[in-house]
Structures are given as C-alpha cells and as structure tokens.
Amino acid sequence: MQRPDMKPIAAAFLLAPMIAAPAMAASPKALPASNRQVQVVPAPAWVVPPPTPTEQADLPTAAMRFVYVDNQAFAGPAGLESYSAYRIRLLKPEALALGTITLSWLPDAGSARLHALRLIRDGKVTDLTANAKFEVIQRESNLEASMLDGRLTAVYQVPGLQVGDEIEIAQTVTIKDPTLPEHRSGLAILPQGGVPGAFRTRIAWPEGAAIRWQATKDVEVAEPSLVGANRVLSVELRDPAAPEEPVVGAPPRYSIHRLIEFTDFARWPELSARLWPLYDKTSRPAPGSPILAEAAKIAAATSDPTRRAEMALRLVQDRIRYVYVGLDTGNMTPASVDETWTRRFADCKGKTVLLIAILRELGIAAEPMLVNSNGGDGLGLRLPNPGLFDHVIVRATIAGKPWLLDGTRLGDRALDLLPVGAWREGLPLREGGGELEKLPTPSPVHPQAVNLLDIDATAGIDQPALVTARRILRGNDAASLAAWFATVPADQAQRAIKEYWRGEEPWIEGDKASWKLDEDSGILTLTLTGEGELGDPDEAKTENGSVDVPASGLTAPSRLRRPRSQDQTLPWVTAYPSFNCWATTLRLPPPPANQRWDLSGEPFDKLMGGVGYWRRLSLADNVVRTVMSRRFQVPEISAAQATELNGQLASYDGSAATLSLRQTFKGAAKWPQQPQPFSDATDWTQGGTPCAPAQNAKPSAAGQ
Known part of the structure; x- marks a missing residue:
C-alpha cells in the first residue's frame, strides 16, 4: 500500500508527518499553480541555523560524508511544515550521483519550497538557488502495483560536479491533509548507523497546542522549551555510534531505535471517531443504486448469512479491480460506493465501504478496521497516528462470529477457508470511537x-x-x-x-x-x-x-540462540x-x-x-x-x-x-500395520484435508 512520505536523505533521517492509509479518490480538483512548481523563497522564520560541523575524520572507505543533516518541523496552522537541510561532501566517484537533486511532494496536500542550493569547491561557494531549473514530473513509481498518488517529483542536475565538492541544500515541504486539516502527527527517525557528522532533529509547535510526544529510550532529549511563541523539542547527535543491533529473533517492536513521535490525538478512540464519518458517508448507496439491486440478488439466492457474506465478498473481490489513486482528498477518504460501482475499480477503502454497504443491506453488521499490512507489531506502544496504518479491512459479525474480510484479496470463496491474517492489532472506526484492539491469532486450520x-x-x-x-x-x-x-x-x-x-x-x-x-x-x-x-x-x-x-x-528447527550481550x-x-x-x-x-x-x-x-x-x-x-x-x-x-x-x-x-x-x-518382524492417512479418493482441494491432527482440523470460533 502506498504511503506518502518525505525522505530528504534516507540514509540519515526520515520525517513522515502523514504516513497515510491507502485510498481511492474523487476526481482531482484544480490546484494552485504554485503547488505544482518548486517555489524559491527564504526559509521560514521558525527555522534556526544548521548545527556546526564535527571534527571527526572522514571514514577511509566512505564514498561521501555528511557534514550536517538538519531536519526541522513545525506543526502549525499551515499544516506540518518539514524543513530539511544537509551539506554533503563527495569523497569518491560513486558519490557523484548525489548531484541529482530531487524534491518530492503531494500537490493536493501542500507545496515544495527551495531555500538554498549551493556548490562548494575548495572553500568557494557558488549559489545555484535562483538559477536552478527543476524539471517537475508526475512519476508514478508504483504504477505496476496499480497505485497512483499524484506525487510530483522535481529534478535538478548540479552542473560540473567533481570529487571533493560539497553540496548544500535547504528545502521545506508542507503537508496539510484536506481530510484531517486540523490534526498534526508524525514520526522522526534519527540516524540508524554509526557515521561521522552532525545530525539534528527539531520539532516545534505553537505554545498551547495539544501536542504529545515520546521517544525511544535510546534518545536523550530534554523537555520541550519555550522559544518565542513556540514549544520546541530538539535533539542533536554528533558523530553518533551505531544504535544497538536488533535483538536476534525478537519481534519487530523490540528493534525500534532512535524514534521520536508526536501527535495531537489524545487517545485512539478520538482518531477512530474522527475517521468514522468518512466511511459512514461513503458507504451509503443512493436511492435506486444498482448496488441495492446486487444485494437483493444475493438475498434472493440464499437466506444463510454465511453464504450471503461469501457471495458479497466474492462480488467485491472479483468485480471491482484494485487500483490505488491517492489524489485530491483520496489519501484518507474512500470513494463513494456508487462511484466505485460506476468505475469498477477501487482501493482498500473503496472496497471496504462497498462490502459494508452490501452486508448492511443483507442484515449483517460490519465495520471498517484500520490495520498495518506488515502486521503492526507493537502498534499499542505508539502514539495515536493515522500514518501507522496502511490498510483497511471489514470486521463483520456473521452467524454470531466475528470475521475479518479483505476486499482487496482475490479468490476467497468460503469463510471457513479464509487464511489467518497477519494483522496483530487493529483500530475499528466507530461513531463513538473505538480502542486499538489486539486481533485474534488462532492456529491456522488450512494449509497455504x-x-x-x-x-x-x-x-x-x-x-x-x-x-x-x-x-x-x-x-x-x-x-x-x-x-x-x-x-x-x-x-x-x-x-x-x-x-x-x-x-x-x-x-x-x-x-x-x-x-x-x-x-x-x-x-x-x-x-x-x-x-x-x-x-x-x-x-x-x-x-x-x-x-x-x-x-x-x-528438517529439525534451528537452535534458538542469541549473543550473550543481548537480552535473553x-x-x-x-x-x-x-x-x-x-x-x-x-x-x-x-x-x-x-x-x-x-x-x-x-x-x-x-x-x-x-x-x-x-x-x-x-x-x-x-x-x-x-x-x-x-x-x-x-x-x-x-x-x-x-x-x-x-x-x-x-x-x-x-x-x-x-x-x-x-x-x-518364520518369526521375522513385520512393518506394523498403520491406518492409511489418505487414499486415492482424498480431495485435497477441500477443507479438512488430512494435513494435521484431526482434533485441530476445525475452524476457530474467532473466524480469523
């Protein structure tokens, strides 16, 4: 699933203010022309000068050296403004590729602004800011995965670049998601390797704003200070050593290092209630909608709620193809069910509201649930943030049992043959708000x-x-x-x-x-x-x-061992x-x-x-x-x-x-007769195949 993000320098820092859930949008509205071009303007007033360089020598094997990396963010009325500046020294020919400068942003949610672009050679500074001609393209990097997000990329090639040169750049990208314009949240990941240089992360917000923050235990950061009219959280790493190695074999939640997160959502139910209207409104078919006729066909075919749910799921999976289009407000908002039916394509949100609409007509209770497609291990340890989710599914109560249904999958034909999902935690979207929930993890019944x-x-x-x-x-x-x-x-x-x-x-x-x-x-x-x-x-x-x-x-499993230095x-x-x-x-x-x-x-x-x-x-x-x-x-x-x-x-x-x-x-031992585990007539395509002990070959009551 596509996630809008900002990666000024991926090796050093990531600030992801709105890692949004995938979506399907309405037709894009007209955008200000300035949002589609790189604007050359002075740095915002809340930005402070970069950190001073460190004295540590360059690594002899390194192709480049970060003199400094400075990431500052302001969660203010204009949205989340993410300022990124760096100065980098090119030490070997393979580093010359860094002369391709790229800026990336979502024009429907914000703009890209260039503040400075300089080439430094033997102490002489050449200012390229005013004359740099960026080529702006809409490059859909995930088109082969049926994903469109409207992201723009501006590209500029620094001319005459040589080994020994330094490049210095400062830029700001603003994001103000149209669907959550009043909310601010984000993640900042500090350097994950041991490299020389000065690395700073600075997050500011207006005094009085209800911003909460937390950091992993390996980040030493003081309480936010009052600087003018803003509260400022700042941490600087100088020639940082590498963080602790991931603990061998431990779940992912134990391998998160050097992370700062912030949000203005007080609790998970607040986020749930804030997103619920987007799904409720778009899941309502218009009077006379063909979707109502499709639901009526299913109702006429069977009165069995399980069979009805299976037919509804198959309809959404088979007749609506998957396409992600994160344009306009589609980053967080589902397309309406009637629009999806007309287009015959949708992303996970569009498929979710369509499935909910059909199930509702069939008398089956269902609700959307946000999940993370990578499992979401440790979501409960994070602050409430919509960017932590990249997928949405349906939780339906069918014949008294809860089931997790994914309209973006293909080929699901029977509820009792649904595979066990990898999702560990999920956030149900409800009018009154829902808490983040641990999801059931039953033993799988059917072999993959x-x-x-x-x-x-x-x-x-x-x-x-x-x-x-x-x-x-x-x-x-x-x-x-x-x-x-x-x-x-x-x-x-x-x-x-x-x-x-x-x-x-x-x-x-x-x-x-x-x-x-x-x-x-x-x-x-x-x-x-x-x-x-x-x-x-x-x-x-x-x-x-x-x-x-x-x-x-x-084959026997491997022995589970960790280095003595790690937590056993x-x-x-x-x-x-x-x-x-x-x-x-x-x-x-x-x-x-x-x-x-x-x-x-x-x-x-x-x-x-x-x-x-x-x-x-x-x-x-x-x-x-x-x-x-x-x-x-x-x-x-x-x-x-x-x-x-x-x-x-x-x-x-x-x-x-x-x-x-x-x-x-006479008297020779014979192979002890054993019951045949299967026969030539065994149908291996059905449930209940003889692939496990018989007492475990029944579906879990939890359904998923």
Whole structure:
C-alpha cells in the first residue's frame, strides 16, 4: 500500500508527518499553480541555523560524508511544515550521483519550497538557488502495483560536479491533509548507523497546542522549551555510534531505535471517531443504486448469512479491480460506493465501504478496521497516528462470529477457508470511537499450500519411475498466480512450473507442465508429469535396495540462540501463520519371492517452539503413503519456550521414511500395520484435508 512520505536523505533521517492509509479518490480538483512548481523563497522564520560541523575524520572507505543533516518541523496552522537541510561532501566517484537533486511532494496536500542550493569547491561557494531549473514530473513509481498518488517529483542536475565538492541544500515541504486539516502527527527517525557528522532533529509547535510526544529510550532529549511563541523539542547527535543491533529473533517492536513521535490525538478512540464519518458517508448507496439491486440478488439466492457474506465478498473481490489513486482528498477518504460501482475499480477503502454497504443491506453488521499490512507489531506502544496504518479491512459479525474480510484479496470463496491474517492489532472506526484492539491469532486450520507426489515405481524401484507432482494453492496466492499465467505465453507458464518443481524435487525430470484454476473454489493446481530415479544415483545401491521416500522428512528447527550481550528474556518471533503440507503416494511392484517390503520411519506429532511437526505413514498392498505438515501455531514464543525447544532437538527425528526389501522367514518382524492417512479418493482441494491432527482440523470460533 502506498504511503506518502518525505525522505530528504534516507540514509540519515526520515520525517513522515502523514504516513497515510491507502485510498481511492474523487476526481482531482484544480490546484494552485504554485503547488505544482518548486517555489524559491527564504526559509521560514521558525527555522534556526544548521548545527556546526564535527571534527571527526572522514571514514577511509566512505564514498561521501555528511557534514550536517538538519531536519526541522513545525506543526502549525499551515499544516506540518518539514524543513530539511544537509551539506554533503563527495569523497569518491560513486558519490557523484548525489548531484541529482530531487524534491518530492503531494500537490493536493501542500507545496515544495527551495531555500538554498549551493556548490562548494575548495572553500568557494557558488549559489545555484535562483538559477536552478527543476524539471517537475508526475512519476508514478508504483504504477505496476496499480497505485497512483499524484506525487510530483522535481529534478535538478548540479552542473560540473567533481570529487571533493560539497553540496548544500535547504528545502521545506508542507503537508496539510484536506481530510484531517486540523490534526498534526508524525514520526522522526534519527540516524540508524554509526557515521561521522552532525545530525539534528527539531520539532516545534505553537505554545498551547495539544501536542504529545515520546521517544525511544535510546534518545536523550530534554523537555520541550519555550522559544518565542513556540514549544520546541530538539535533539542533536554528533558523530553518533551505531544504535544497538536488533535483538536476534525478537519481534519487530523490540528493534525500534532512535524514534521520536508526536501527535495531537489524545487517545485512539478520538482518531477512530474522527475517521468514522468518512466511511459512514461513503458507504451509503443512493436511492435506486444498482448496488441495492446486487444485494437483493444475493438475498434472493440464499437466506444463510454465511453464504450471503461469501457471495458479497466474492462480488467485491472479483468485480471491482484494485487500483490505488491517492489524489485530491483520496489519501484518507474512500470513494463513494456508487462511484466505485460506476468505475469498477477501487482501493482498500473503496472496497471496504462497498462490502459494508452490501452486508448492511443483507442484515449483517460490519465495520471498517484500520490495520498495518506488515502486521503492526507493537502498534499499542505508539502514539495515536493515522500514518501507522496502511490498510483497511471489514470486521463483520456473521452467524454470531466475528470475521475479518479483505476486499482487496482475490479468490476467497468460503469463510471457513479464509487464511489467518497477519494483522496483530487493529483500530475499528466507530461513531463513538473505538480502542486499538489486539486481533485474534488462532492456529491456522488450512494449509497455504499442499504438495502432492504420486510415484509409479511398479517397474521396480531401481528403474525410472513415472511421477505426477501437484501443488495446490488457494485464495489470493492462487488468483494472483493464475492471473499471471493467463497473461504469458503457454510455454513461459510451463517453464515457470517446471522451474518450481526443479527447486522442490530436483530428481524429477519434468516432461509436461500445466496449470488449472477452479473459479468456483478459487483453487489453483500446478501439475508436472515426468519421471525420476528414486534414491541418489551417485550412491552405490545397498544390498537391500533401500531408498528414501520423497517428501517424507521434516528438517529439525534451528537452535534458538542469541549473543550473550543481548537480552535473553525477550520472546522469539515465528513464521506464523505459515502452514504447509506434503503427501506422497509410492506405488511398488510385488516383492520378489521370499522377500517383503519394509518401511522404516515413525509417525510423530510434536510441538516445538510453537510449531507443530506432524507425520503419518502407511504401507499396505504394495503402496506407501506418507503425509506430513509444518504448522506455525503462534506468532511468537517466550524465552522459556525457546529454551524448551532447544532441549527437544536431541530427541527429534524427522528424517525421511526409508523403503527396503527384507528377507522373509518364520518369526521375522513385520512393518506394523498403520491406518492409511489418505487414499486415492482424498480431495485435497477441500477443507479438512488430512494435513494435521484431526482434533485441530476445525475452524476457530474467532473466524480469523
């Protein structure tokens, strides 16, 4: 999702006053001509001179040196004015690319102003400010991801630049979001590396403004002081050392360093209530709207609320394509449902209000919920700020259960097959305001992917076997991949499928590859047929001809260790909600006289470090069947659970099952008969596939 931001120098500092949620806008209104050009004006009165340079020597391997980086912001009546100045010394030829000066801004929310641009060579200053001719372009850098935000970029090439020169620039970009014109909030990230130079962050606001702020514990900053009519928060780092290394394996919230944040929202419910009218108004269809007719069709088709919700979700996902256009007020405001229906495209906000409108007509309660697409770990530790969210979904209560529905996904056909979301916290938008909520993190029920191998070795295990390999995907991954397959030549799609299976099962020599999408179920199947030789062809055959059964072993997890210098009590993050399943059918010839097939390997069902490792296997009627899965059941585990995991590793044996021929004689031990974990008739595209213990193969009551 697109986030408007300002990155004067990404390596040194980021000030993101309004990291706005993605949106779909109405037609752009006329803008002042000055907003579309770089304005050359003096620096604002609230700006103070830059910090003095430091004495530390240049790093011998560095291509450039920051003399200073000065970022100042004023949260005042004109909006959030972000002043950025820096002086940089070019030490090596590869730094000459820094002579491409770029300014970036959103013209519907503010302007770009240049205060100074100088070239310094051997102590002589050449002032380029007045004569610098910036080329202004509207460069949609995320067009391939169906994202348009109207951002303008001004570009200027400093002429005659040489190694040893210094560039000094000062600029201000103003943002006053039309949808939240009275509010100010932002984040400032101080240098994240150890580099010589002077780095200052200064945030000011009018005395009496209800601005709250906080900083991470590694930022030493005094209480804001009164300077004239403004309160000023200022911190300066001189030749800073690198911050602490991220704690190995810890959740992201423990790796946030050198951060200052500020906001004038007192509490999360205030932000929720402030945004709610934008969604409520745009989710109301006009009388006689075709949306009402679509809802009526669903109502006539079924009275089951679950089925109604599934049909509504499919309508929004399939018939409204995703496009983000952050123009005009669209950075925060959804397009109206009727406008979306006419256009047949929308972003997450437009899709959200359309889904809410249809569900409302069907008698299903639903509300918008802001989330962060990266999970949002630790949002509750931050100050209320709309820029912390980049996505919005629907929370609906269906047949008494809460469900999280995402209209921007593709291929969701059944509620009980919805994947577990990665969102950790969310903010419901309500008329009276909603608190930031922890979202449920149930153990995933359905595998994200199932890999199936059917191996016909009836000609003998020492002969090339006929192999059919299938990968089954559902939901968004399936729909996105199928859309790509549909746009490329057939031979290119076949090559991609063969390449995938070559990485998974390199022993298979693929002959034919194909793909098939079932529109009704949203299931995509990638199929490869070919042949392969069981066992390692470079190894000498053993006397009993033993071979490992392909895709029947699960590697042990790695030992969880941190450097002694790091906090050993912090939790460990997992790959939740990853859930993958593998099943193999190996068809054998009848054994020779006085011999029998023997399968070595034990079933297991072990929980280690919040991850379920599970396997079942059988040998009956000359057919081997194995099925196994790895399921991450929780987002993170405690330090004590990590210690327990380390202690379990010695006893874990997830090695592949081994097939061999054994001599038969009276009293010889036989492979213990095990129930077949699946059969040739098993439908792996449905829910309830035999990929996990039966007692866990039921949807969570929380729905998501």
